[in-house]
Amino acid sequence: GSGSTTLEVARALAGCRGLRVITNALNVAALLAELPDIEVVVTGGLLRSTEQSMIGHLTERAFGELRADKVIMGIRALSAAEGLSNEYGLETSVDRAMLHCAPQLVVVADHSKLGKVATVVIAPATAIHTLVTSELAPPELLDELRRLGVNVVVAPADE
Template sequence: MEKKDVQLTIERLEQILHIVQEQQHVRVTELSERLGVSEPTIRRDLKKLESMGRVRREHGGVSAVEVALAEPPVVQRSIENREEKQLIGRAAASLIKDGETIFLGSGTTTLEVARALEGKKNLTVITNALNVAYQLAGNENITLIITGGVVRHSEFSMIGHIVEQTLKDLRADKAIISMRAISLHDGLTNMNPLETMTDRVIVQCAREVILVADHTKFGKVATSIVAPLTTVHKIITDEQTPLDMLEKLRALGIQVIQA
């Protein structure tokens, strides 16, 4: 392809992306007419944009993808949607029975789960989160197992091979996790590739996976795929999560609880 043709293709991709983001959904025929190129050319362009994670192709057209932005540090996020996270945390804790072994992942919502465990008896909690470990360290009713690993400072979490190897030797009744982005099409996704590798092992360490997520996490896609949505057995969210999203999640066989 000549340099001039490459430049025209780049300009056309930018035009397509602008139109899709503006309208959210647009048909191939409309793009062909507006840009003055053939439908096969448009389909090739859409394939390129989809491979870049910028759009999602659908029958006869294309839809915009909302890309999750990089998360601020966990300390900063702890004050965002705090009331919703506290309600979600209490709802998740209510599902935990005395005597169970649970894995509790990193994040601000999972920290609220840890805070709500007060009063539980004879629990074993496995965690890769420093803030969760600190919260639970003084509770004599909890046997606390800390995975070790490489500290991801912004998240107060431990990731990498040490965590993954430790979890391969352990089993939990329930794994309670949070996630950067949740999409019906792309499933569970995260921003950090190393953290994603650890997350893939986490969701395999328990018989039941419970996802805790406020409404801001849904309908978004981040860089790295962790697992399909059907990996999750229960989702606990807040009352602001859209009804159509809840219905589609339930249609996948996932139990959804609104706190």
């Protein structure tokens, strides 16, 4: 994805060596291109300029043919009952295609995205291997996600 949380994850990769990052986000690709020890694979597709991300069938096809160890995904909304969801249909199709690239889904989302449901469901909460969120996240929701088998990592709010 191309959101601010995903961009922060990309920034945190500085200093990592031997990584290959597959992304549909131009802002993430541009940031990582400056790091010599990270190989960047950018999917093709239609540019959604407001989000600086590639969408559409070409992007979906690229994710369908690529494999990774982990998918790290920022999301618009996450609830225990409805799972991951988004507002924009073409972006949602790409998100679904991303899920098939790797055996582990890591969701990164601050507290403002949790306990919410958007228009289009991407996947159930049980599809998430790990959720990384802030300490401002509602504890009862985090407990519910843990009961569903999600590994929850809580980072200090200022990080």
